[in-house]
Amino acid sequence: MKLLILDRDGVINYDSDAYIKSLDEWIPLPGAVEAIARLSKAGWTVAVATNQSGLARGYYDLATLDAMHARLRELVAEQGGEVGLIVHCPHGPDDGCTCRKPKPGMLQQIAAHYATPLDGIWFVGDSRGDLDAALAVHCQPVLVKTGKGERTLSKPLPAGTLIFDDLAAIADQLLL
Ligand SMILES: [Mg+2]
Numbered sequence: 001m002k003l004l005i006l007d008r009d010g011v012i013n014y015d016s017d018a019y020i021k022s023l024d025e026w027i028p029l030p031g032a033v034e035a036i037a038r039l040s041k042a043g044w045t046v047a048v049a050t051n052q053s054g055l056a057r058g059y060y061d062l063a064t065l066d067a068m069h070a071r072l073r074e075l076v077a078e079q080g081g082e083v084g085l086i087v088h089c090p091h092g093p094d095d096g097c098t099c100r101k102p103k104p105g106m107l108q109q110i111a112a113h114y115a116t117p118l119d120g121i122w123f124v125g126d127s128r129g130d131l132d133a134a135l136a137v138h139c140q141p142v143l144v145k146t147g148k149g150e151r152t153l154s155k156p157l158p159a160g161t162l163i164f165d166d167l168a169a170i171a172d173q174l175l176l
């Protein structure tokens with residue numbers, strides 16, 4: 001299958017060091033919704049793996065997170081596309097879970113859901129933890145310059161990391 005996995009904050013929507021805590025703060029990056037819709041309409045399954053430690057920190061609740069993801073699905077649907085499985089890690093950094101990136105648990109959940117191997121699947125993120133999660137399960141690490149991407153780029157990256165301006169540029173590449 002044509003599977004693409006995305007980080008959420010800084011890839012699909014604007015990120016904030018103060019967390020995305022409400023539906024009002026969940027604002028898509030320019031061209032991101034359209035890129036997902038274009039990929040979906042071309043037969044790509046676009047799944048999402050997102051760290052949401054703000055849940056553990058009590059900054060927002062699951063209903064609010066669900067509302068953000070319903071909004072994402074709705075916006076992509078308006079453009080004729082579909083969002084695949086969205087998995088989130090609700091834990092904090094000290095909870096010792098296996099899903100919080102750089103751990104690859106969410107990528108493995110997505111692979112299990114679709115019963116497909118992860119080898120070579122592109123995982124797109126804006127943080128070093130995304131790239132490391134990708135490498136841990138032999139996904140192709142892909143960095144976008146949106147969100148924290150420029151900050152991530154200022155340090156050495158894992159060998160073989162692909163770099164794109166944004167999600168729209170990735171869609172352009174995959175849909176060539
Ligand atoms: Mg991110």
Ligand SMILES: [Zn+2]
Pocket residue numbers: 089090091097098099100
């Ligand atoms: Zn977790």
